[in-house]
Amino acid sequence: MPSPTSNEQRQRNGPEPIIRFDRVNKSFGDLRVLNELSFDIDAGERVTLIGPSGSGKTTILRLLMTLEHVTPVKHPDENGGVIWVEGKPLSHMEKGGKLHVASERYLRQARQKIGMVFQQFNLFPNMKVLRNVTESQVHTLKRSKDEAEAKARDLLELVGLSDKIDNYPSQLSGGQQQRVAIARALAMDPDILLLDEVTSALDPELVADVLGVLRDIADTTSITMLIVTHEMGFARDVSNRVMMFDQGVIVEEDSPDKIFSNPQEVRTQDFLRAVLAE
Amino acid sequence: MNGWSNERAAEIFPMVLEGFWVVLKVALVAGIIAVALGLLIAIAEQTAPTWFRRPLSGVMQFVRNTPLLVQVLLVWYATSLYINPEWTAFAVGSAVLGVHYASYTSESYRAGIEAIPQGQWEAATALSLPVHRTWFAVILPQMMRRSSAAVANWIIAMFKEVPVLFAIGVIEMIARVQEYQGLHYSGSLEGYTIAGLLFLAASYPVAVAMRRLEIRLAKSHF
Ligand SMILES: Nc1ncnc2c1ncn2[C@@H]1O[C@H](COP(=O)(O)OP(=O)(O)OP(=O)(O)O)[C@@H](O)[C@H]1O
Numbered sequence A: 001m002p003s004p005t006s007n008e009q010r011q012r013n014g015p016e017p018i019i020r021f022d023r024v025n026k027s028f029g030d031l032r033v034l035n036e037l038s039f040d041i042d043a044g045e046r047v048t049l050i051g052p053s054g055s056g057k058t059t060i061l062r063l064l065m066t067l068e069h070v071t072p073v074k075h076p077d078e079n080g081g082v083i084w085v086e087g088k089p090l091s092h093m094e095k096g097g098k099l100h101v102a103s104e105r106y107l108r109q110a111r112q113k114i115g116m117v118f119q120q121f122n123l124f125p126n127m128k129v130l131r132n133v134t135e136s137q138v139h140t141l142k143r144s145k146d147e148a149e150a151k152a153r154d155l156l157e158l159v160g161l162s163d164k165i166d167n168y169p170s171q172l173s174g175g176q177q178q179r180v181a182i183a184r185a186l187a188m189d190p191d192i193l194l195l196d197e198v199t200s201a202l203d204p205e206l207v208a209d210v211l212g213v214l215r216d217i218a219d220t221t222s223i224t225m226l227i228v229t230h231e232m233g234f235a236r237d238v239s240n241r242v243m244m245f246d247q248g249v250i251v252e253e254d255s256p257d258k259i260f261s262n263p264q265e266v267r268t269q270d271f272l273r274a275v276l277a278e
Numbered sequence B: 001m002n003g004w005s006n007e008r009a010a011e012i013f014p015m016v017l018e019g020f021w022v023v024l025k026v027a028l029v030a031g032i033i034a035v036a037l038g039l040l041i042a043i044a045e046q047t048a049p050t051w052f053r054r055p056l057s058g059v060m061q062f063v064r065n066t067p068l069l070v071q072v073l074l075v076w077y078a079t080s081l082y083i084n085p086e087w088t089a090f091a092v093g094s095a096v097l098g099v100h101y102a103s104y105t106s107e108s109y110r111a112g113i114e115a116i117p118q119g120q121w122e123a124a125t126a127l128s129l130p131v132h133r134t135w136f137a138v139i140l141p142q143m144m145r146r147s148s149a150a151v152a153n154w155i156i157a158m159f160k161e162v163p164v165l166f167a168i169g170v171i172e173m174i175a176r177v178q179e180y181q182g183l184h185y186s187g188s189l190e191g192y193t194i195a196g197l198l199f200l201a202a203s204y205p206v207a208v209a210m211r212r213l214e215i216r217l218a219k220s221h222f
């Protein structure tokens, strides 16, 4: 299935990818969710993952956030099963020129350039909005309190919540909470932003604001984004590549125009028909 | 047996009150142990390696499932035989009472920790928060909110069990009443009534304060 954006070509020509899945396996017990999955993503790309429920989209994002761990294979140096980020192994660490399963301590460093926004927001309910956005700046990045607060104020302005700084999350609507969560993730200056169905838990009338903020971020930054969404309009506008998954394998990948207007694979056609019929 | 006498009651009151101060002192020491050690146990049950967790929960299982009185007597005789006969009944009794109730409070803390959504841990991970920060800034404040009422109830229950330490000779209220009874062949009725009233007087404000706390928590945004 050669296409202008196929992985093989990119691997031969382009610069080093910011994310590389190299024959990654992931099983939950006996259930094999990812089977030697490989793909590359370049810095600055916006990639939308689509596919039916259970196809492994969330698993891919959670592996990148190191909330899940790859199922190890023997001899990763030859056989892969490794996730690479910015040219460094994420799922593994290099020791004596060989790859070993990453330790918790290694992961703490390795995951710092990756941010995630969750479907359920996951704001810290015991902290006011401002502190939700400063907490990790101060305690992970060791920024001064003043610097962290200035940055938090800027970001909260960006997401349109300057007036909610002193509120607790419980005093905010779902859409507002999600925008705080976006600000919180951006406060860490991530190179990669993972968005897993960030509008699925929202009332329909609140979706547009959140997507608006994400469009802004896409327009004004060069952050690499991995997006899982059912908002096909948003995916079409924001992403430059769409990957269609089914049962943990890439069925088809292409520019959003091609995928949405002229999908080649029957499974993609069926899936899009089902989603758009909703 | 003699009936109620106001004079006797007046005479015995200062003795019982003295015994009650001892009860309060025991409750304070044991209460601090129960609150703090219970928390440490709950955290250890979540974070410690298995080789430590297994025996720990075994010991806690034992502590919860044997009578306090048996534990008090056992530890009292065992420490004086094998460790140090100089240790006072006050010290040993307070420690045993505190550890006994720590085994209950740790369960309340554990329930509070387990009720925190997984997403909170995941958000902390996604932000690479240091472990101590995850615990102290994210988990424990949310746990406290959920567990504080249950822990306070355990401390009140513990308070009412302080007289068990009479068995190893902590000179609290029962000891004082019996002392008086031994000298005057009367006074038990008055003495125990006063003891009961003192417990009530001490528990009541605590119960009111707790009710207030619950209302405040229900109203707050966090
Ligand atoms: N922690 C887990 N334990 C066991 N099975 C899991 C776990 N997490 C995911 N799975 C399984 O892995 C498969 C892939 O799940 P995943 O959440 O990645 O799918 P998805 O593409 O995100 O689906 P959806 O569109 O419903 O969110 C599913 O069959 C799911 O049941």
Ligand SMILES: [Mg+2]
Residues within 6 Å of the ligand: A057, A058, A059
């Ligand atoms: Mg999912």
